[in-house]
Amino acid sequence: MVSIVHIPDGFLSTPVWATLDVAAFPAVGYMARRAQRGFDDARIPLLGVMGAFVFAAQMINFPVGIGTSAHLLGAALLACTLGPAAASVTMAAILAIQALVFQDGGILALGPNVINMAIAGVLAGYLPFYLWGGGRWRTAAIFAGGVLSALVSAVLALAELMLSGVRMPAAILGVSLALFLAAAVLEGAITVAVIGALEKIQPNFIRQPRAGRPWALGAAALAGLLLATVGVLFASAAPDGIQRLGRQTGIAERAKALFSTPFADYQAAFFQAGWERKAAGGLAGIAIVYAACLIAGRAAARKRRP
Amino acid sequence: MKRPLIEVRDLRFRYGGGEAALNGVSFRLDEGESVALFGPNGSGKTTFVLHLNGLLQGEGSVEVCGLPVERRNLSAIRRKIGLVFQDSESQLFMPTVLEDVAFGPINRGLSRPEALDRAMAALRTVGMDAAAGRAPYHLSAGEQKKAAIAGILATGPEILVLDEPTTFLDPPGQRALAELLAALPQAKIVVTHNIPFALALCPRAVFFQEGVIVAEGPTAEVVARFRWNFDSAPAKSLR
């Protein structure tokens, strides 16, 4: 059984979840606007039902080796069929339902999970297909997309845990990375097999990467990849996470001087601060998330009626 | 001569790249009339009714109440035609039965309380008012069918189009539905494989085969001519 981590609440430190929550809201808002653009209202039922499909797909087991099986995670498959923006929204909806209804993944950790799987995972899954999906390397591109989507999600999750100050012995870290890699290769193989079968049933399900390429998505996908790579390096190089990095580069000091963010509890001074301040910091984090989505929502609404 | 409610001329349609599903269908429905659509599986009945409110658009002409089915008329035409789909699972998409039934009236611009009143009235008509607060996926298949029909009645259409309305209904339920529909003043098109139901409800029938209407006439005659009955012995039914 291979599965990618849905981080529950309580695992991540406040700066990590708060930052990623703040980042996730505008990202999903942007994807939602993109997913709606250029298509008619048919998207609402389509994305919903395909989300249900990804849920249900977990019931179909793919045999790997003796007695073990894997199942589809779906980010790359959705990206190659519905397009990256629609796939992102669908994955975000899946994560929300999983967190609310199945207690699979936390609520405060929803931002991190969305970033890992619905944003970075989907974009990483789409990038190779987008670049090479039209040519001779199509199958390889789909495979690479599946691998990348799973790997990027998992590595980001791992990096976030390490940033939260979890120390992992090198051996365990190595084993986790190996497991993630195996899972990622399986996801690639499953994605290729399903898309192959799908092309036999109804070829027009699979998108054909077009010549006119939206730059923003490509750039965002690259950024996701980069982030993940950095995450790996970071995770293996700096077991103490951000504290060490902060100390080494003095970033923490400068950051403190610049923002003196109320929820930066990785600062030594802040550790000694009263819990009231930390709770206030956490609440401020939520307030900021809320304000960010309000502003993003306003901007979106203003854009829609010119 | 009376103005027809629906006038279809030489309608042709093929699904993306496949064989023709409709191969020149001409059809007419008059005010207050009820017509049964018979025909073997895959003969194009569902495809045909999807053209009546522009969910599919093929070659040829389709007019509803004098309006050609084209983009600018679609919302007016969809007000006039209430379409009950073959598969009620797809038709009941809202979280509760009451909300689902109220979906149409709200889209028609009714206020929320008005829409809910209408929805409750429609649910009472089909005997499903007790299930108003339930989720559609917890209903039995027959109950789903009734809720779907209520969802159409609540929109107050001038023409009712029902694609296999009796599937999953128990025999008393089928009888009750026939009585209910017979009491409604609207013109009706009923796609069905249920002969007693069609005989009870529709004086006229047409028969589809491979995308065309190959016969039409009094329902009993059409049934007899195609031996379109479970227990009709060939000789007797040909008479």
Added chain:
Amino acid sequence: MHHIVLERWSRGASALHARDPRAKIVPLLVFLTALATARRALPEFSAVLFLLLCAALLGARIPLLAALARAALVLPFAAVFAAVCWLSGDPARGVAVALKSYLSALAVLTLVATTPLPALLRGLEAMRVPLFLLTVAQFLYRYLFVISEEAQHMSKAAAARGAPVRPMASSGARFRAAAGALAVLFARSYGRARDVHRAMLARGFTGRLPTLYDLRFRPADAAFAALASLAPLAARLAVERIG
């Protein structure tokens, strides 16, 4: 199935069920934040929060033991994590993570067990979460049952056809068979989405989903929201003073 039980619970009639969803979402966020940022006297604080949640669940007449067991779904994951922490010489973090993740899950469960999902989504909409995302989530939840059932039928049918005849079928062949099944499920889901959209259009859908739930934030809701938000904060203050 999990969500069916939750749904039954959420249609209860207690005072907690009757609260406006927003009056429950806000305290939940306060609760989660207070817990996530807690460091000192965590076991004591957790015990108090646990009692608070138990009181809420009992007040809402939700079977307590069943709810406690349901929230324990996070524990296996937390246990692995705790083991890792213990191995790397940080057992305190392991315990903290297990406590925090369990209590967080229980708190979320208390919210969703007392609020039907449509109402919850409506509350989130009123709090300006993008409607598009919420609607997609609503449709996802609606068709979860339908598509899952199809998937189950398919895997049963595949097992009935393939397995007994060729138990030693090559792994590659079974892999391809599973891929074929998934492709069919995909195509069916796609067709289902098209049918749903047609049914929506046929009833006059113009691209804007109507919202039926009229939320009304009453004084009682405000009072509840304030009290329920203050409770975890007060608990933390008290516990850390004493501890």
